[in-house]
Amino acid sequence: MIRISGLSVSYGAVRALRDVSLDVPTGQITAVIGANGAGKTTLLRAISSLVRPAGGSIDFDGTELVGMRTEEVARHGIGHVPEGRGVIEEFTVLENLRLGALHGRGKLAAGLETQFELFPALASRRKQHAGTLSGGERQMLAMARALIGEPSVLLLDEPSLGLAPIVTRDVMMTIRALCVDRGLTVVLVEQNAMSALQVADRAVVLHLGVVAADDRAEVVRADENLRHYYLGTAS
Amino acid sequence: MDAFLTSRNVSDILHGLVNGVVFGLVGLGLVLIWRATRVLNFALGAMATGGAYLGLGLLSYQVPFWWCFLLAIPAGMLLGGLTERFLVRPLYGKPEINPIVAMVGLLILIEAVVGSIWGTRQRSVLPPFSYVDFHLGANVVQLSPLAVFQVTAAVVLALAIGALFRFTNLGLQLRASAVAPEVSRLLGVRVSRMLTLGWMLACGVAAVAAVIVSSGFISGLTPSGMEGPFAAGFIAAAVGGLESPTGALVGGVSLGILESFVTDYWNPNLVLPVSLLVLVVVLMVRPHGLFTRQVVRRV
Amino acid sequence: MSTTEPRASHEAASLAGPPRRRGAVREIARRVASAVVQGRRRHPVLSRLLVTVLAVCVALVVTGLVSGVTDLDLATGAAMSIVILGLSFLTGFSGQVSLGNGAFFGVGCYVFAIFANHNNTSIGEDLLVCTAAGALAGLIVGLPATRLRGPYLAGMTIAVAIAFGSLIDQFSTWTNGDQGLNVQSPVTPPAWLANFIGAPISSLRATYMWRADITVVVAGIAFFLMANLFQSRRGRSMRLMRENEVAAELVGVSLPAARVTAFVVAAACAGLGGGLTTLVDTTVFGSLFSLSLSIQILTLLVIGGIGTLSGSLIGGLLYAYSITWIAELVSGIGLNSTSNLSSEMNNIIFGALLVITVLVAPLGIAGTLRFAISRRLAGRRSQN
Numbered sequence: 001m002i003r004i005s006g007l008s009v010s011y012g013a014v015r016a017l018r019d020v021s022l023d024v025p026t027g028q029i030t031a032v033i034g035a036n037g038a039g040k041t042t043l044l045r046a047i048s049s050l051v052r053p054a055g056g057s058i059d060f061d062g063t064e065l066v067g068m069r070t071e072e073v074a075r076h077g078i079g080h081v082p083e084g085r086g087v088i089e090e091f092t093v094l095e096n097l098r099l100g101a102l103h104g105r106g107k108l109a110a111g112l113e114t115q116f117e118l119f120p121a122l123a124s125r126r127k128q129h130a131g132t133l134s135g136g137e138r139q140m141l142a143m144a145r146a147l148i149g150e151p152s153v154l155l156l157d158e159p160s161l162g163l164a165p166i167v168t169r170d171v172m173m174t175i176r177a178l179c180v181d182r183g184l185t186v187v188l189v190e191q192n193a194m195s196a197l198q199v200a201d202r203a204v205v206l207h208l209g210v211v212a213a214d215d216r217a218e219v220v221r222a223d224e225n226l227r228h229y230y231l232g233t234a235s
Numbered sequence: 236m237d238a239f240l241t242s243r244n245v246s247d248i249l250h251g252l253v254n255g256v257v258f259g260l261v262g263l264g265l266v267l268i269w270r271a272t273r274v275l276n277f278a279l280g281a282m283a284t285g286g287a288y289l290g291l292g293l294l295s296y297q298v299p300f301w302w303c304f305l306l307a308i309p310a311g312m313l314l315g316g317l318t319e320r321f322l323v324r325p326l327y328g329k330p331e332i333n334p335i336v337a338m339v340g341l342l343i344l345i346e347a348v349v350g351s352i353w354g355t356r357q358r359s360v361l362p363p364f365s366y367v368d369f370h371l372g373a374n375v376v377q378l379s380p381l382a383v384f385q386v387t388a389a390v391v392l393a394l395a396i397g398a399l400f401r402f403t404n405l406g407l408q409l410r411a412s413a414v415a416p417e418v419s420r421l422l423g424v425r426v427s428r429m430l431t432l433g434w435m436l437a438c439g440v441a442a443v444a445a446v447i448v449s450s451g452f453i454s455g456l457t458p459s460g461m462e463g464p465f466a467a468g469f470i471a472a473a474v475g476g477l478e479s480p481t482g483a484l485v486g487g488v489s490l491g492i493l494e495s496f497v498t499d500y501w502n503p504n505l506v507l508p509v510s511l512l513v514l515v516v517v518l519m520v521r522p523h524g525l526f527t528r529q530v531v532r533r534v
Numbered sequence: 535m536s537t538t539e540p541r542a543s544h545e546a547a548s549l550a551g552p553p554r555r556r557g558a559v560r561e562i563a564r565r566v567a568s569a570v571v572q573g574r575r576r577h578p579v580l581s582r583l584l585v586t587v588l589a590v591c592v593a594l595v596v597t598g599l600v601s602g603v604t605d606l607d608l609a610t611g612a613a614m615s616i617v618i619l620g621l622s623f624l625t626g627f628s629g630q631v632s633l634g635n636g637a638f639f640g641v642g643c644y645v646f647a648i649f650a651n652h653n654n655t656s657i658g659e660d661l662l663v664c665t666a667a668g669a670l671a672g673l674i675v676g677l678p679a680t681r682l683r684g685p686y687l688a689g690m691t692i693a694v695a696i697a698f699g700s701l702i703d704q705f706s707t708w709t710n711g712d713q714g715l716n717v718q719s720p721v722t723p724p725a726w727l728a729n730f731i732g733a734p735i736s737s738l739r740a741t742y743m744w745r746a747d748i749t750v751v752v753a754g755i756a757f758f759l760m761a762n763l764f765q766s767r768r769g770r771s772m773r774l775m776r777e778n779e780v781a782a783e784l785v786g787v788s789l790p791a792a793r794v795t796a797f798v799v800a801a802a803c804a805g806l807g808g809g810l811t812t813l814v815d816t817t818v819f820g821s822l823f824s825l826s827l828s829i830q831i832l833t834l835l836v837i838g839g840i841g842t843l844s845g846s847l848i849g850g851l852l853y854a855y856s857i858t859w860i861a862e863l864v865s866g867i868g869l870n871s872t873s874n875l876s877s878e879m880n881n882i883i884f885g886a887l888l889v890i891t892v893l894v895a896p897l898g899i900a901g902t903l904r905f906a907i908s909r910r911l912a913g914r915r916s917q918n
Contacts (some may be wrong), residue, residue: 048421074423086418088411099411102404102425149422275685277633277692314770325893331684332631336836337892339633339829344885346826405684462825466693473686507697514690515678522681 001026002153002185004046005042007056009042016042018209020056024153028177028192029186031200031217033193040189041083041196044155047187048080049073060153079151083158085142090133093122096130096145100216104149111148118174119144136167143171152179160192168192172199197221246377251284253382253451254467255491256389260444261461261468262483263393264437264473269477271413271433274323274334278341279441282318284458285345286311286442287449291360291444291456304446311442312435314345319434324427341469353499359455360446385447392443393484396436400480409433444468462467466507467494470514476524485526548593582761590754597746605742606814607854612746612753613810615850618835619760619843620803625770626841628796629776630679634691636828638801641671643818644702644709648719656724657748661809668805669798676797680790695773695828702820714819717812725749745814752810758802761843764797772796773841804831826881833888839898848899856880 003051009017019121024030032040036168044231045051047058049070049095058065065073074080088096097115101108119140123135125133146154156175176199178184190196197203203220205213213226220226261279268276276282290307321474322341326334337350355413364381400406411419412429441461448464468483471490475482493513501509517525561567574581578876593612597605617795621635645667675694679687702709709715723731723744731744763769772792775782783789812818839845860883866874895902 047377050417050421070417070420071423071425074421080421082418082421086415086421088415088418090414091411095407098404099407099419099424100422102408241554253626256734259553269685277688322889322893329896332625332629332840333892333896335631335685335688336832337889339832340885340888342885343829343881346887347878347885351640351873351875351882354874355877394651459825462696466696469689470693473689477686502704504700507700510688511693511697514693518686519678529568 001061002187003016003059004043004056005057005059007043007046009039009046009051009098010053010054011051016209017046017053020206020209020211022204022214023104024187026152026185026204027179027183028201029175029199031193031196031203032189032206033191033196033203033220034189034206034212036191037208039193040206041157042209044080044082044157044187044189045205047073047155048078063087063111065108074149077144077150077152078155079149079153080155081142081146081157081159083161085138087130087133087138087141087145089129092127092129093133093141094126095146096141097122097126100145100148100164102149104151106148106150108148111150115144115148118147135162136164136171139163139167143174151184153187155187155189157189158191159188160190160195168195170198175199176194193227194221205224240411242374242377243499244496249382250499251375252488252493253385253447253491254464254494255442255488256515257447257464257487258467258471258490259484259487260389260392260440262466262472263396264441264444264482264486265468265472265484266475266477266480267396267433267437267440269472271288271409271430272319272323272327274338275469275477276325276434276437277335277338277465278345279438280319280445280461280468281342281345281349281458282314282438283311283441283445284456284461285314285349286438287445287456288349288358288458290442290446291353291358291449300360300450303360304362307442308439311445312439315434315436316431318438319431323434324430339397346458353458355458357455357457357460359449359451362450377494381450385450388443388447392437392440396440397480399436405432409436424526463507467491467510470510473514474517474524475526476521478524479526482524482526542606543786548642568778578765579762580846582758582765586754586758586761591748593750593754594747597743597750602742605613605746607858609742609746609749609814610811611851611854612749613807613814613850614831614834614853615807615846616753617804617807617831618838618849618853619757619846620800620807620833621835622841622846623760623803624796624800625835627764627772627776628793630793630796631684631686631826631832632675632689632691632797632800633825633832634675634694634698634795635800635804635831636823636825637695638668638671638804639808639811639827639831640698640702640823641801642668642805643812643823644715644808644810646809647715647818648708650713650717657813661752661806661813664809664812665802668808669802671805672798672801673794675801676794679720679793679797692825694827695823695825698823699820702823707722709818709820712820714817717816717818728907742814749810749814752806756806757843757847760803764841764843829888830884833884835898836896837891837898839900839902842898842900842904845898845900856884 002021005021007017007020008015020039020043022030032043034040042051046053046146047065049065053066056066060076060078063076065076068076088099091099097112098108101111116126121137122140122144127135130138133141138204143156143159156178159171159175163171172195175188179186188196188200197217197220200217203213203215203217204211205220205226213220213223259443264279265276265281267277287307289310290303313529322337323334326337326344341412341468362381362384364379364384366379366381369376400410408419408424409429409432411422412424412426413433416426419429427457444464445456467490468487471486472483474486474490490513494510497506497509499505504521549674570581593608597608598606617635617639617846621632622628624632627767646660646664649655676692678690703711716834727744727747771782771785774785774791775787775792782792830853831837835845836848837848837852838847857880860879861871863878864871869876869879891898897905
């Protein structure tokens with residue numbers, strides 16, 4: 001379980017996160033939703049130590065993550081699929097996956113087999129450069145690359161960005177399945193609140209860097225006020 | 236036989252090959268560093284000289300050639316690693332001019348330190364290869380065992396570097412750190428270590444180039460002796476686009492052969508001006524070099 | 535502390551006028567300073583002219599008082615400061631780095647010597663010719679600069695600096711290669727200057743004072759012109775180019791033209807500095823124009839402070855006196871003056887200084903001082 005307490009992050013004079021406290025329970029999907037600029041991505045970047053918090057702590061099963069280097073956080077079993085997916089376009093699909101498996105816990109061969117089973121579209125493109133993939137395929141590759149290291153936590157930043165609704169639904173179902181089948185802990189950052197709430201167990205609403213709500217997903221989904229004020233989605 | 240392949244032209248080509256591989260190796264070193272850290276290492280030639288002299292320095296103690304050759308590589312790598320760690324790292328993210336100026340300062344500093352220890356006299360290590368040209372029947376082929384050794388050493392090194400990058404996990408991480416440092420860190424790659432390693436590799440490669448220069452029968456090496464090869468290596472790398480290791484190697488060899496022709500048919504003093512002209516013309520036509528593949532970006 | 539003081543008391547203090555306890559001398563100094571500031575703001579060109587004339591006059595008096603060796607040092611420093619000033623404009627305003635200004639300097643040196651030897655012209659004409667020759671060389675090298683950026687450009691200029699040596703060899707019928715070229719005709723000062731100093735021409739032939747005088751006056755003119763360029767609308771909009779090219783284009787800077795112009799100006803300065811140097815030294819040796827000369831020019835610029843007038847002056851004087859200082863240092867620590875270490879000491883010190891400056895004080899001496907002073911002034915202002 002990840003326990004975040006009193007986390008604050010500033011970019012110069014701008015406070016991106018203010019005294020954020022929340023728990024990410026093991027084996028569940030925690031959706032982090034909110035409008036643009038609410039601090040969702042910053043939260044994930046703080047967990048991965050890509051930004052240095054001004055204060056607060058991030059405890060991961062008894063290990064303090066604040067102050068740890070990004071690469072060490074990754075080696076502690078926290079996978080992070082960044083916004084815009086971050087596939088290395090100059091690399092082939094296979095090379096991207098090899099890189100993902102390098103510092104993970106599993107073996108490359110077994111991992112490749114699992115991932116190609118999970119994302120069959122990648123199997124036929126393994127020799128292609130990632131730059132030639134479609135948006136959905138890139139999302140799959142980015143997830144496969146994170147999963148092949150067999151992390152215990154997966155941080156997903158806007159997986160639906162730029163995807164067709166039907167592809168988004170597939171991605172969400174895959175995330176759900178991973179969570180159910182393998183006990184993976186997922187932090188799902190989404191602007192597309194509705195699709196995230198459909199698969200999440202819990203939901204945290206961020207508004208201008210502050211936690212506005214933290215509850216079970218169906219409660220948040222049912223709350224008209226939240227939807228109206230913070231999520232900007234019409235019912 | 237083709238009219239072009241007269242014995243004069245063939246010997247020019249063979250001659251240019253030796254210089255060309257030196258340029259190519261220097262260019263390769265520049266490309267490796269540029270790709271990894273976006274710094275153009277103006278001190279690369281001097282660092283290579285430093286590495287070579289550290290190896291050569293042993294020669295005065297009657298150490299055999301092969302030991303010098305082998306020691307020059309780690310010596311160069313050490314210089315490269317220290318430079319990245321203590322001089323370049325504080326300058327990441329600073330204005331572009333800062334690392335340029337710092338590298339230039341390092342260039343004269345290393346040349347001066349080498350000169351103050353070993354003097355500015357020309358030094359050469361004679362390798363255990365003959366400089367007498369081969370004979371093919373009654374004809375002299377302008378190629379000596381020494382030249383064969385020089386070219387072979389360069390080619391083997393280039394292939395080894397290529398294999399390292401292409402087939403090993405270390406190479407995969409080196410490349411990933413260069414093109415996508417943040418993503419690499421998210422996947423657990425220790426990027427800063429990779430950058431240091433990239434500098435070490437590049438300077439090791441350049442040190443081999445310096446040893447090849449110093450093992451020439453006539454040329455030898457002086458503390459500032461790598462300035463010319465550096466300029467040519469830069470031109471080779473820039474013609475290739477500063478991104479492509481293959482481009483740097485091909486560019487280096489082509490430039491070496493071109494220079495050989497200019498020297499033979501025209502005037503040795505015009506070698507660098509002509510090379511410069513080539514660079515300018517190429518960059519006017521293709522500002523990103525001949526070998527840079529424009530990555531197709533799809534959204 | 536004032537920063538925590540409520541604003542009301544701050545305003546009350548300023549309404550009450552200057553505190554009475556402030557001494558009369560300080561008050562006068564303050565008035566003079568504010569008058570200078572006001573004057574500079576209202577008549578910038580005139581005040582620059584005044585400052586320049588004042589500085590040149592002081593320097594001229596100094597040349598008459600000091601020894602011949604110091605005159606030589608002064609002349610060398612003043613000539614080099616023009617070269618550095620040109621590079622300061624190129625790097626500080628257009629953001630381009632040139633490692634080839636030693637070559638432009640060399641063009642100036644050789645053109646001065648060759649032109650003076652072949653024509654019976656005045657020193658002024660000779661200097662104009664070598665300035666023009668430098669500008670032409672700058673145009674040739676600068677044209678590709680419209681397409682090359684940062685490291686590509688720096689790499690190209692480094693190749694120019696290295697290639698210059700082989701060009702000297704190539705034209706050795708003109709340059710006399712490593713043998714060195716002597717300047718015959720302009721070793722005599724013009725008659726009016728000799729009259730002014732009040733000594734016969736023949737006795738002045740071997741002295742340095744009149745050479746230092748000419749150099750100082752020319753340097754004054756060059757600094758005055760460049761100061762106006764630095765502060766002109768065009769100059770300031772070019773400075774923007776270094777920070778943000780898009781913004782510079784928006785305020786109407788044509789980037790290619792500005793790049794080439796900067797190169798031409800820098801090279802013209804280098805050519806002029808080279809001509810003056812030859813006037814002072816009366817010989818030109820090909821071995822001087824190695825890569826390390828170009829690097830030394832850049833070093834002096836960086837240590838002095840990029841983009842400032844005073845930085846160039848500091849750099850020039852550093853160049854002139856460093857040779858003496860380093861020689862003293864070498865003998866001071868008991869080094870054998872013919873040893874390898876002492877002959878390399880110059881480059882060791884300059885290389886190390888360059889590296890340290892970039893790491894510790896990238897603004898250089900002038901920039902760091904200016905920064906510190908403006909911070910102190912700001913601090914004092916908030917205290918009042």
